[in-house]
Amino acid sequence: MIRNMYPLGDFSTSQIKEMARAIQDAELDPENQMDPVRLYALRPDAAPDPLRFIRSIPPDDAAFIIPDAFAGSAGPELAAKLTLPQLEAIGTRGDVFLMAAILETLKVVAEQHPENQDVKEAFAYIRRSPAWQM
Amino acid sequence: MEEQEEQVRTPEANDYSFGPLGDAQGPEPTEAQDWLWENIEGALSDRAIARARDFTDLSEDARAKLASVELAGTIGKLEAQFAFTPEHTAKLSALLKYLYLRRFRKTEFARITARILDLTPEQMGPIEEALRDVLEASDAFKPLEKKARTSAIAPELDALPRVVPQRFSAEGTREEEPPTPPLEEPFILHEEKSLADTANETTPRETRSSFSFTPPETGGQKSQRPVTVRIETETEKPKARVVHYSKLRTPLENESQ
Numbered sequence: 001m002i003r004n005m006y007p008l009g010d011f012s013t014s015q016i017k018e019m020a021r022a023i024q025d026a027e028l029d030p031e032n033q034m035d036p037v038r039l040y041a042l043r044p045d046a047a048p049d050p051l052r053f054i055r056s057i058p059p060d061d062a063a064f065i066i067p068d069a070f071a072g073s074a075g076p077e078l079a080a081k082l083t084l085p086q087l088e089a090i091g092t093r094g095d096v097f098l099m100a101a102i103l104e105t106l107k108v109v110a111e112q113h114p115e116n117q118d119v120k121e122a123f124a125y126i127r128r129s130p131a132w133q134m
Numbered sequence: 135m136e137e138q139e140e141q142v143r144t145p146e147a148n149d150y151s152f153g154p155l156g157d158a159q160g161p162e163p164t165e166a167q168d169w170l171w172e173n174i175e176g177a178l179s180d181r182a183i184a185r186a187r188d189f190t191d192l193s194e195d196a197r198a199k200l201a202s203v204e205l206a207g208t209i210g211k212l213e214a215q216f217a218f219t220p221e222h223t224a225k226l227s228a229l230l231k232y233l234y235l236r237r238f239r240k241t242e243f244a245r246i247t248a249r250i251l252d253l254t255p256e257q258m259g260p261i262e263e264a265l266r267d268v269l270e271a272s273d274a275f276k277p278l279e280k281k282a283r284t285s286a287i288a289p290e291l292d293a294l295p296r297v298v299p300q301r302f303s304a305e306g307t308r309e310e311e312p313p314t315p316p317l318e319e320p321f322i323l324h325e326e327k328s329l330a331d332t333a334n335e336t337t338p339r340e341t342r343s344s345f346s347f348t349p350p351e352t353g354g355q356k357s358q359r360p361v362t363v364r365i366e367t368e369t370e371k372p373k374a375r376v377v378h379y380s381k382l383r384t385p386l387e388n389e390s391q
Contacts, residue, residue, distance in 0.1 A: 002175070003171050009161070010162075011162070011163070012161075012162050012163060012167070013164075015162060067174065068163070068167050070170065071164065071166040071167040071169070072166040073166070084203050088201050088202065088203050090201075091197075091200070091201030092201040093190075093197075094186060094189045094190045094197055096178060096182065096183060097174055097178070100178055103177070104170065104174065104177060105170075124206075124210065125203065125206050127223050127224040128205075128209040128223055129205070129206045129209075130200040130201075130205070130231035130234070131197060131201035131231065132227070133227050133228035133231050134177075134182045134185070
């Protein structure tokens with residue numbers, strides 16, 4: 001299956017949060033402690049404040065977000081928070097599954113909140129960008 | 135009653151079983167994740183995935199150009215100028231992508247775009263002018279040109295190059311090592327001709343195939359004569375195989391009794 005090629009892909013949001021807690025565990029050897037930011041950059045849905053965190057991801061790192069981050073009830077809101085430079089980087093990298101995940105979740109937001117300006121701007125860019133045409 | 139000390143398990147290096155995930159907890163995707171992936175796989179046809187693969191084969195510069203916000207802005211201006219519907223705008227964007235993916239030539243872009251978007255040649259002029267940079271840049275990403283055919287057979291060698299191992303002395307100067315004495319000859323099941331013997335042959339070596347080829351003359355200069363090709367056929371007729379059923383080596387049961 002295609003989804004298996006994403007590490008951390010099939011883990012649920014709560015599992016990723018548990019992982020983040022585990023690697024920050026104070027009882028761990030300091031050498032084994034890790035900053036969970038790298039984990040959140042791949043799965044921003046597990047970040048403490050996902051909607052705020054996702055906008056802070058550098059565009060080049062945003063191109064590596066795992067599609068599962070946009071699943072669930074929070075997924076559409078998360079997709080709507082992606083900035084144009086992030087969408088540009090995602091289009092440049094060309095991960096078609098990530099792009100499809102973003103499109104599917106943006107459609108949900110567009111149906112529920114047609115007046116959302118972030119979604120309008122994202123859709124306008126996507127239909128005008130040759131890289132985003134599938 | 136003795137108090138039992140609470141056994142506290144301490145983590146060790148590389149102990150992946152420690153922690154909330156416990157021992158070998160695998161991924162537990164939610165229904166929402168399954169739903170998302172069903173939609174993703176349903177939205178992407180095999181052709182779309184093939185196009186995506188071709189897109190990732192482009193250079194990063196080409197991909198960045200096609201994904202640039204600047205290009206999207208240019209197409210947005212055309213969208214407003216010609217009152218394109220969102221579907222027409224997406225088609226124009228897709229045609230640019232197909233151009234870079236070598237689905238058609240740059241010279242065909244105007245004709246194909248006019249047909250798909252139902253535009254006149256006069257309308258295509260401003261569109262081509264607005265997209266001139268991206269259209270011209272599509273030529274920069276040509277496929278590799280085929281090299282001229284060269285002989286597949288290496289030129290003849292007069293002598294084999296002798297490789298002398300060198301080493302550096304303590305002063306840093308090079309010293310030529312004396313050749314090492316040959317080792318005891320190993321057992322050779324099949325002795326092959328050396329390259330020197332092969333190279334000094336004046337006649338072409340017989341090969342198993344019935345196709346022979348005369349290598350071109352050495353000297354680095356092109357031979358003015360056309361390459362001669364000689365097809366060899368077998369001169370001897372193959373021996374007919376005859377099987378005698380009357381004189382069997384192994385006697386049958388009836389005969390032995």
